[in-house]
Amino acid sequence: MAQVAESNNNDIICPKGEHKEACYSRHFEPSSEWKIVKEGQMIPPGLEIRMGIDGSGIKEARIAGDDHGMDVSDAEIIPASDEKIGLDSNSNPEQVLEVSEALKNDGINNYKEQTSFSDREEFKSLSGYIITLGKQRKLSSENFETIVKNLEKLAELSSDYEIGSDVSKGRSLESLLALSGISDNSNHKDEFVFSGLGQKEIVEVKDMSLRCLSSALRNNDESLAHLSEAIPDRVSFVTRLISQETNPLLQRRRIGLLGALVTNDEFEQAINNKSVRELLERLGRNSPNELVRERVSNTLSDLANKRGDEAIVKQ
Structure with missing residues (x-):
């Protein structure tokens, strides 16, 4: 797991030992395509989330929907919470x-x-x-x-x-x-x-x-x-x-x-x-x-x- 350090801006995360160009927003910006969730990012409610089954531990998320043509052969879709807290994954x-x-x-x-x-x-x-x-x-x-x-x-x-x-x-x-x-x-x-x-x-x-x-x-x-x-x-x-x-x-x-x-x-x-x-x-x-x-x-x-x-x- 990568180490991260807080910047002076609470909305920005900067990996330790990296140049400032490697900093990224604390707030994950969703889209209709799968995007990697970086270390420490906060995910908005209601997104689809998947973890690769190759053991890499990489998490990806996207806006939930039925029209993505998703292929789940290489990934496992997991809910944001086992107790179904928050928005339903079927939200448009x-x-x-x-x-x-x-x-x-x-x-x-x-x-x-x-x-x-x-x-x-x-x-x-x-x-x-x-x-x-x-x-x-x-x-x-x-x-x-x-x-x-x-x-x-x-x-x-x-x-x-x-x-x-x-x-x-x-x-x-x-x-x-x-x-x-x-x-x-x-x-x-x-x-x-x-x-x-x-x-x-x-x-x-x-x-x-x-x-x-x-x-x-x-x-x-x-x-x-x-x-x-x-x-x-x-x-x-x-x-x-x-x-x-x-x-x-x-x-x-x-x-x-x-x-x-x-x-x-x-x-x-x-x-x-x-x-x-x-x-x-x-x-x-x-x-x-x-x-x-x-x-x-x-x-x-x-x-x-x-x-x-x-x-x-x-x-």
Whole structure:
């Protein structure tokens, strides 16, 4: 394995002992033809990857597609991950390039040192997968296990401050809001997203998506600021969180998400809107589910602590 050294430019890799002409970009640039992946290069999500079977250890990648006329007699195609994390290898070339560009536009390539390299790379792949789901606008029972597995991994990573900040902006946020069933549904977008799943599957996808959002937003000022900027009508948003769900599990998740919003001034003001607070208090009184009532009580208590107004907590 060749030794590589970092250059002063974080986007450039320079092999040790070589002239500067031998330096190359850290970011692998995909095409429809097989290209060698150099040591240390980061591969965008959704590419086909192969390793030669001659033992050379050379890795090559290209944009996935069915029209390459590929001959696999001299190579083995391997997935980017044995656990099928990230974009499906069947994603079309335009989709892969669009997702890669979306990740760059959302600032997802820029991390500080406290976020581990492996977590960063896994998140980029997962984020690409979530963006693709959002673009498809229809989920399938055939891919249900993969969808849930990827959402579960994303929820684990989202507690990292920087990753959580990226989850809550751009295409990743748009897709998670739709998958959670809490986006603006005035054009019945959500019904289309879930039309390919059974009812139990819908609940699980919404549950995991809400967990992703809660994990990203809790105790993360940057994430909350991104969400606040993305949702100018915050009163309508928190009203949807409280009122548009009857499933007890999803109600708890939604109120938990609401609780994560309390520390943000804009969202706290929206939750304290008279009509919104009345909805929340009514849910706390009338819900047949004890855990939902407890979650509401905790949220009201958090509001009281932030405002110093104990009167809003119902004894």
